[in-house]
Amino acid sequence: MIQESILTGTNVSKYFGALKALEDVHFEVYRGEILGIIGPNGAGKTTLLSVINGTLPITHGSIFFKEREITGFRPFRIAELGISRTFQIVKPFPGMTALENVAIGALFGKTPEKKMSRAMEKAGEMIRKVALEGKENILVEKLNVSERKRLELARALTQDPEILLLDEVMAGLTPREIEDIMAVIQEVNRGGTTIMVIEHVMKAIMGISNRIIVLHHGQKIAEGTPDEITENRQVIAAYLGERYSRRLEEVSRAGD
Amino acid sequence: MINLHDKTYKIILLIALVVCAVFPYIVSGFWIRLLTSIFLYAILAQGLNIIAGFTGYAAFGNMIFFGLGGYTVGILMAKAGISFFPSLIAAGAVGIIVAILIGMPLLRLKGHYFALASLGAAEAVRQIMDNLTDLCGGAMGLTLPQMAGKPAQVNLSFYYLIFILLLIFFGATYFISKNRLGYALKAIKANEEAADAMGINTTLYKIVAWAISGIFTAIAGGIYAYWFTFIEPATVFDVMIVVKLFVILLLGGAGTVMGPLYGAFIFEGISEIVWSRFLNLHMGILGIIVILIVFFVPNGLIDMVRRGFRLRTILDTIREEKV
Numbered sequence: 190m191i192q193e194s195i196l197t198g199t200n201v202s203k204y205f206g207a208l209k210a211l212e213d214v215h216f217e218v219y220r221g222e223i224l225g226i227i228g229p230n231g232a233g234k235t236t237l238l239s240v241i242n243g244t245l246p247i248t249h250g251s252i253f254f255k256e257r258e259i260t261g262f263r264p265f266r267i268a269e270l271g272i273s274r275t276f277q278i279v280k281p282f283p284g285m286t287a288l289e290n291v292a293i294g295a296l297f298g299k300t301p302e303k304k305m306s307r308a309m310e311k312a313g314e315m316i317r318k319v320a321l322e323g324k325e326n327i328l329v330e331k332l333n334v335s336e337r338k339r340l341e342l343a344r345a346l347t348q349d350p351e352i353l354l355l356d357e358v359m360a361g362l363t364p365r366e367i368e369d370i371m372a373v374i375q376e377v378n379r380g381g382t383t384i385m386v387i388e389h390v391m392k393a394i395m396g397i398s399n400r401i402i403v404l405h406h407g408q409k410i411a412e413g414t415p416d417e418i419t420e421n422r423q424v425i426a427a428y429l430g431e432r433y434s435r436r437l438e439e440v441s442r443a444g445d
Numbered sequence: 446m447i448n449l450h451d452k453t454y455k456i457i458l459l460i461a462l463v464v465c466a467v468f469p470y471i472v473s474g475f476w477i478r479l480l481t482s483i484f485l486y487a488i489l490a491q492g493l494n495i496i497a498g499f500t501g502y503a504a505f506g507n508m509i510f511f512g513l514g515g516y517t518v519g520i521l522m523a524k525a526g527i528s529f530f531p532s533l534i535a536a537g538a539v540g541i542i543v544a545i546l547i548g549m550p551l552l553r554l555k556g557h558y559f560a561l562a563s564l565g566a567a568e569a570v571r572q573i574m575d576n577l578t579d580l581c582g583g584a585m586g587l588t589l590p591q592m593a594g595k596p597a598q599v600n601l602s603f604y605y606l607i608f609i610l611l612l613i614f615f616g617a618t619y620f621i622s623k624n625r626l627g628y629a630l631k632a633i634k635a636n637e638e639a640a641d642a643m644g645i646n647t648t649l650y651k652i653v654a655w656a657i658s659g660i661f662t663a664i665a666g667g668i669y670a671y672w673f674t675f676i677e678p679a680t681v682f683d684v685m686i687v688v689k690l691f692v693i694l695l696l697g698g699a700g701t702v703m704g705p706l707y708g709a710f711i712f713e714g715i716s717e718i719v720w721s722r723f724l725n726l727h728m729g730i731l732g733i734i735v736i737l738i739v740f741f742v743p744n745g746l747i748d749m750v751r752r753g754f755r756l757r758t759i760l761d762t763i764r765e766e767k768v
Contacts, residue, residue: 242642268644276642282635284700293632296625297644305624348644 195220195383196241196272196352200250203236203407210236212407213250218352223374223384225398225415227391229427232404234387235277238354241385242274243267254352271299271351275341275358277387281329287336288312288325291343298348315343320369334361339370346377353377355386359393367393395419403427465608469601477600481672483713484607485665489686490693490705491614492661497691498699499627500654501634502552505687506563509547509570510540510659512681514666519587519676520580529592533667540663544656552651555637564684571682586677589670603672610668611706614661619702621657630654634700692731695738698745707747 196218203211211233218224226234239245241252243264251260254270262270273294282290291312295302302308316325319339324332332340342358355374359367371393378384378397388394394401395415403411403418405427411418418424426434469477489511496504514536521532551562575584582588592599621627629650632640641647670676689712697708715734716727723730742749 244638244642263646264638264641265644265646268642273644274642276639280636280639280642282632282639284635285631289628293628293640293645294643296628299644301625301644303625308625344643 192219197253202248202250203240204248209407214409216402220383222399223378223397225394225401226387228404233407234404235356238274238356242272268298273345273348273350274354275345275356277356279337279341281337283330286326287329287340290329290340291315291347294344294347300349311347315347319343335366352383357387359388359390371397469604474600477604481604481607483709484611487706487709488611488614488661488665490690490709491618492658493690494694494705496654496658498694499630503560504563505560506567507662508682508686509567510662511666513539513543514663515670515676515681516581518667518670519589523589529671536663536667537660540659541656544659545652548652548655567682571678574678586675589674591674622702692735696746698747
């Protein structure tokens, strides 16, 4: 398979004062893949997504979308180019119904629907896709966490993005719901959407990702297929500590 | 339950419309003037509603458009001898232009900072007008030519002019609220960061909202100037105008299409019935009303009617809002 790069980051860095949330991260996202991003808390995963979609200004480094530099673009411009995201701490539009929330996604972005009725129709389809049917006319503030997460996904999906950035859409969901969401994500991916996904649910992210990037203290420490990542010594050290990783190695050597 | 799509509600609105259309032939001059001023307040409140109610930006300096609209009509009529309607259109244009010019820097600010900065801008314009003695009489004010005709006829003309503009502006607001623009504004109010990430050019839409607010308010200011035939900076750039409009929005419900009209009725009703008896205390009573509304019916009296006058719902609202 020839891999065509759709999103490239070079030397991507984000500092909050003296804190280096991201430092010289290079990454490459290939068209049509699901790229998982993992790392311990505070590794810089969400910061990376925020820098890509422009929510946070980049400190230095560059980002290219289909070979066009998009560094420093405002979020709405990035969304219009075809990169949509969800937020880890969901950001719905309170005071509006679930359907209206999703319809706003359809009204703007890469394929803006100018007609209200069409936007509502499309929103309805997406709501069914994430299994929220029956909740269309309920105010978002009345939805529970799991429903809000799925609503956030529906709102991003309705923009038909080329790249979908998902920030922990499965956190707080039951195993059954996680399976449903995984199926939705894979279906969207089969439709041609490239996906970058942050997830703490290991089974889920290892199951759906083609490749995985591991961040630790703002730096990329590993990159590879899910299998390569689970056996990577540095990754185990980052998650479980240096001592555990050394012991694991001794055990496996003794086993040989 | 009252719902805009409800059939009975539509019929009630239609009857009210007909009553308002024939109203001047039924009652005396006092009532006509009262209703005219209620409608004028409703238009002004709708102007504020677009930016503050729908978009969530508390434009405390909105009297800038009221004053400049009044002065545009005043200067064009009194100094340049231009007739009323072209002057009024010019006032609307001034409203748009000023909103864009001031909005471009100010609407990058958020929340309270914008409220304060807009207040500062209005104060600056008032100071300028105070000192433009040659052009508009400065602090001494400006006298406009009177509309020709008997007083009763003049009253009638203003009543219908303002009534028709009310219908146009409220119709426009209804249309906006149901379309892409309205959803962009509501999204900005609900969560500006998410709106931006969804592809909404927030700065642009906020400026558009303020420009619409500017047209409504400036045209109302222009009519006010011609109606009262005298304006001075201290009156038309008075921050109390905007404070009253906020009370109207609180009473009627901010961010709803009809809220400004209901609010204006309730507000003027209170002011006519109660305040005429407490002439010296009416500012104090205004303050108490604001506090009571904010505490007990933060979504407006109309919202309370809509949910039924149950004490439970009021208590629920307080709990939801405050916790």
